[in-house]
Amino acid sequence: MTHLVYPGALHTRFHHALGAMFLMTEAIDVLRNKGNEISDEEAIGATIAILLHDIGHGPFSHALEHSIVENITHEDISALFMDKLNQEFDGKLNLAISIFRGQYKKRFLHQLVSSQLDVDRLDYLKRDSFFTGVSEGVISSERIIKMLNVVDDELAVESKGIYSVEKFIIARRLMYWQVYLHKTVISAEYLLVNILKRAKELASQDRELFCTPAFRTFLYNKINRESFETNKALLDTFSELDDYDIFTSIKTWTKHDDHVLSKLCRNLTNRNLYKIEIQKNPFSKDYIEQKVKKIKEKYNFSEEESNYFVFTNFISNNAYNPQIDTINIIDKDSNLIDIAEAADQLNISALSKPVKKYFLCYPKDI
Amino acid sequence: MTHLVYPGALHTRFHHALGAMFLMTEAIDVLRNKGNEISDEEAIGATIAILLHDIGHGPFSHALEHSIVENITHEDISALFMDKLNQEFDGKLNLAISIFRGQYKKRFLHQLVSSQLDVDRLDYLKRDSFFTGVSEGVISSERIIKMLNVVDDELAVESKGIYSVEKFIIARRLMYWQVYLHKTVISAEYLLVNILKRAKELASQDRELFCTPAFRTFLYNKINRESFETNKALLDTFSELDDYDIFTSIKTWTKHDDHVLSKLCRNLTNRNLYKIEIQKNPFSKDYIEQKVKKIKEKYNFSEEESNYFVFTNFISNNAYNPQIDTINIIDKDSNLIDIAEAADQLNISALSKPVKKYFLCYPKDI
């Protein structure tokens, strides 16, 4: 929904997959030129792994990740797709899957696909910065890639690339708050989530909703991890879904006779988003209650209905999380040091504390 | 459909409308600074006119311009929308409409909106060049705008801007053949047109087709200029349509039991486009007949069905057409000269002859 704030941000996951794949081939070239052995099979494996790493994303990606299916992440669905493709291609994806899952001996190949300095991030930060026009996120992917090397099977950055890595961490933090967690984007994403929630609620009561056959499967049934296991055809149906199915339905639901659903849908299509307040501490019960009361009075909503219009939650992010894995710098003696220690310019350890913010959404007209 | 060739080309008509509006404000500033009188009302009028100039475009713009409605151009529908908005805004668009239709006394204001060097072209050439990555189309809109002036109520370019105008005409020509009339784009657009044609054919036989309520109106009825006049609500229904309605339907039609429609739709969603041959002269009947025969045999198609898969037509373009209107250069003595005469570097008159090319489409597997 970022394009509602930054109209240029219409680039797709397809662009990102190609871009990350391109960076992977660049990274492999650099590592090979520095004497690290990477066979052609390994190179192809890592390239397939990054090309497919996001294939499990459904419509509107992260925003609806837990609205369309339950108890299963997009990474799990990516894995299911890879397994299916592996069958079709007679095991040719074995190595790619092993790298993707972090099971392959050369750990650095997995780190190129998924770590705190993977080609995934190197691509999306630069791409999102370009298409939003938020210059704060500009990073020099090329330079970072040129500084990559491998020590003891661990991916690491040569010491003269240290400023670029520091900048990369800063850029990621600023992009989170200026783009990914921009308050208007959050407001729009929650509107979308609430629309799906209401539609599923109505579907569970067997109310009729316009939708494509594929979307119907996910709207009128509870689909979770087990569903994919027991019903092998489900993955195909999932693959037929995209933003078009969802948004076309939302357009028609603007005239649905459930006044909650139709109001939510009109609010989205008319870009009449929730007003959103953000603060460091939780909102007081009183303040929330006061908003709920107003909405009930104004629109004659029940308690349950008003929850679609007034709600609070929190967002949080940390730019660098050494507890997950570290970004390694190679010092003069070829030892690896965590960037949080190696950096002498920026207080990276300060950046590794997560920032948490609370928000409260309610209609603009109350 | 250009994004099927140039994946970056996902920019929308909304971006273009804003961009052209921005260039209009720049052009007005420049003209005012050179002493041409433009009142605030006129400035707003010209700005509204350019903002709305394309509002009558339906889904997939030019590609489906004559598939969804009949006997009415997008310019006419733009005019209908403007009239409607004018009613809602109590006549505040009177001046904008007058400028848009070329009825206002200061002719140059209309020329800024619509002529061979209007801000519409200045925006789309640059924008399309940027998003496709085709550097041949790069033009310096800013420089051309800075060189604009008015002589005898006619828009004109100062003589030192002559090279920029020559380059603009060349760029337009190259963009036509490298982008707008790129053979794969043509192939994809005709596939889309044929899908709509088949769907309408089936609809006329009362066969059931998945579609949104708004799309149903246009699929199951013949809508033309008279329809809009007699049924005032139709314009609202038209405004509900966008690419989402069409493409969602096409996705579901891939499983339709009409094998022509479903095959066409699968070809589009799987990017299995027609093979397309291009040449300067018409294709021989024999050659075409041979293709038709093959397709009939392979798929057991009737004559009528095979027309959806094998067909010929032509495309044509001229970069500069002085018969419509001229691009004027201001010489040393403040007289206006047609760029075709003023240019000493490029043979502009050679460019004003239209180029015509014939194409033949047929499935890749025959």
Add this chain to the structure above:
Amino acid sequence: MTHLVYPGALHTRFHHALGAMFLMTEAIDVLRNKGNEISDEEAIGATIAILLHDIGHGPFSHALEHSIVENITHEDISALFMDKLNQEFDGKLNLAISIFRGQYKKRFLHQLVSSQLDVDRLDYLKRDSFFTGVSEGVISSERIIKMLNVVDDELAVESKGIYSVEKFIIARRLMYWQVYLHKTVISAEYLLVNILKRAKELASQDRELFCTPAFRTFLYNKINRESFETNKALLDTFSELDDYDIFTSIKTWTKHDDHVLSKLCRNLTNRNLYKIEIQKNPFSKDYIEQKVKKIKEKYNFSEEESNYFVFTNFISNNAYNPQIDTINIIDKDSNLIDIAEAADQLNISALSKPVKKYFLCYPKDI
């Protein structure tokens, strides 16, 4: 000397002066549109002040600031030039000079010319980042300028520009260490400084040195603040000097019979720069002595001569110094807050501690 590391960095002070002047006109437009009164005289005054703010820089700017003249900064010489121009223009620069010196009542005009967020920095960071290709320094000057406002005659940034300001401070810090204080740049600048020092030493002994007449004045005489006061013609002579005078002399001095001078000059023209080591603590006397000993032995240098080839010093920088002045953010209640307190993403106060590093230079061949 930055072009010895980043070959693209050939842009000049002239470009910077024009660029800063352009940003000043943008800033004034923005402030006026927000209702801050700025008369045409004030606008012209601020624009002249920024256009001339660096006019007192001599050849190679900062690098030779204390080598060509003594006890007088480039700001002082800028002021002398402005006074002189003011005389020539019959007092028309009165207001510009008052703004430049911080004596004008509207303090924010001076802050636009000289503060921690002035248009000087907004121009040079972006320009230097562009021409060096160091993307870490990219800042969005336009966005920061659009967020400027004035509260109680103080320049300040609206709260939604906070991330851009945080990024600006980070960018400045990274540019210092990646560009301005890059170790090879430091090495080259000290080589240049030592060449001038040696040449002046020889001049003081009345040894003949090839140089232009203007350069002769500064090479064979001690020029300081008093000299400019007593000899009014000196400013003209100073204005005749530029990089050409110095570098042409250095080229001819490569064949001078003083072996220290000729060796230094050959080292510069052949880009045979000092090897430079950098560390957080001072270098030990032993380590330095060992280098000195080697150079004496190898080249048969005296103690005094060897000082031109082996020496230590330090560099230091802080990205944001609230003790000089603060960057103010305007909060929701229109109060001013120091960015170091307002920033919730980056630890700005950590950035306001100066970083100090020691370096040791010596010839590569010892």
Add this chain to the structure above:
Amino acid sequence: MTHLVYPGALHTRFHHALGAMFLMTEAIDVLRNKGNEISDEEAIGATIAILLHDIGHGPFSHALEHSIVENITHEDISALFMDKLNQEFDGKLNLAISIFRGQYKKRFLHQLVSSQLDVDRLDYLKRDSFFTGVSEGVISSERIIKMLNVVDDELAVESKGIYSVEKFIIARRLMYWQVYLHKTVISAEYLLVNILKRAKELASQDRELFCTPAFRTFLYNKINRESFETNKALLDTFSELDDYDIFTSIKTWTKHDDHVLSKLCRNLTNRNLYKIEIQKNPFSKDYIEQKVKKIKEKYNFSEEESNYFVFTNFISNNAYNPQIDTINIIDKDSNLIDIAEAADQLNISALSKPVKKYFLCYPKDI
């Protein structure tokens, strides 16, 4: 002198040499990937050839090509430098020299270095377009290089690159008239040439002129092809010369007691260039005589002196000259066709007629 019109154009021959070398490595990669055999020795040879192709240029390149030396072109001097380097490197440049001179059997390697579509032009057009900001010259070097192939040892462009080549020829033409032959650039270059001519005139009369020792050799002696042959040290002296020697002298000559020389030099340093008129036909004797008369009266100049201030000449350019060599397009049957025939969009043959223009220069104050 282009920076006097386009201030950004401060890029140097060094940048161009590196850029062209980079494009050569790209071109070799592309050609190898298409199956053309290029040994490592050949690749290095072609790369050295392009790196050194312009090494024979003296100060201010083309502008002073025939002012500093006589009867010897910069290509000849480049060849002398290559021979000298070849001696120093024990014959390691044999292949590079053979390619440079067009004597090597694989003709396409020479064509990459020097032809109508060589990497020299591909680099300088794009570079000059970037640094001047003249977007008319933007070409897609990368795309053209990707379309290169070899047929019968001839360099050629695949047919789908045809629009890019057409655009390249147009861009070159527009760059000539908008940049290289821009009237103010011509005016500045002739001022520079006249300064050198006057200085040599004075030197021939043994008048004293401030200059560096290296420059003195060329100012006080007639240096031609034979001089380089008989005096082997001369090439070293030539290599010491650069723009610094010339411009430093010009700065000091502003105070020379020859009033012609000092006036010319002041005109250059103060950017008080000749007024220049341009037209398609020669200027009438009467009109010229009238200007000469005025200048004589105003400054009391002799006939000979006035020639430094009033003079006429012509400039000429053709964008594509098939008489020298052709740009080849590879058609569907792998035959080579001259672009002038292959192009169906632009009238390339019209572009191959040279355009000639006459100019007249005289001081602004007459």
